[in-house]
Amino acid sequence: MEGAGERRRAGIRRGLPFGIAVFVIAISFGVLAHPLMGTVAPIVMSIVVFSGAAQFGALAVLLAGGSTGAAIVAGVLLNARYLAMGIALAPSLRVSALSRAGFAMPLVDASWAAASRGDGTFDPWYLVGVSIPQYVGWVLGTVVGVLVGSHLGDPKALGLDALFPAFFIVLLYEEARGRRRLAAAAGGAGIALVLTPLVPVGLPILAAAAAAVAASRMRP
């Protein structure tokens, strides 16, 4: 059995490529967030939220003119998957409550997947290791993004508004595997298409949750 330090270092090596990708995505988050949120708020958000899906999702709702409540609910629903991941992780954490919290907080998608042993158990120190480069990349990228963003010209002339759909397409491709997830995605897209002209900005994204409820009744 390897020690905790070795597992963590192995995780850090595994997480480095993720960290570089996350760094670039965070730059685009900082650039897009800067006009609405200023310099400090996007950096604080990346430090305390540390979630691409929730941060881009909430920012998209706010930039489109949606309400504060809609932005919050969209971010929470996008991160609801962490509830399922945390429940799956729990039996592998046979330590004190404080340590369990310490292992659960760095949980993000790539680390969760990398730390899975494939038999339903997880390697907690490896998970922490994989998360470290991603956290560093996410926060540093945001700092670079807000600094670059304050010197950029018109974001639309640079095509930066297309970063939103592109980022969500990447996440969706990773996420929507299997019949039920594809059905949930198709339903969510349909709901958003139909409701966008009918209800206030932000609500079509929340209403897409109904597709998840409907798809959950399908056979797996």
Add this chain to the structure above:
Amino acid sequence: MTAVWLVIAALALATAGLKLAGPLALGGRPLRPGLMSIVELLASALLAALVVVETFGKGRSLVLDARVLGAAFAVLAVWRRAPMIVVVIGAAAVTAVARLLF
């Protein structure tokens, strides 16, 4: 600006709560299977809705503009397994060039 800080605080607390619920509060007990499958499907449904809204939405109307070309590039690039950096930067570049030309 108060709204922005409210969103940041709420998402920080909620994200921590979602991550910690399983390891701390539920003590290894699973959720009801029905509820668990809804939780697992929410990201797919919302991400697809975000793709639609961010590609075609302009306030409360649906429009076809240069973003569609950027998003189409992203779909193609993701399908061809291009790295995330190529997908995202390429989509912005395609959109910028389309705006320049048309």
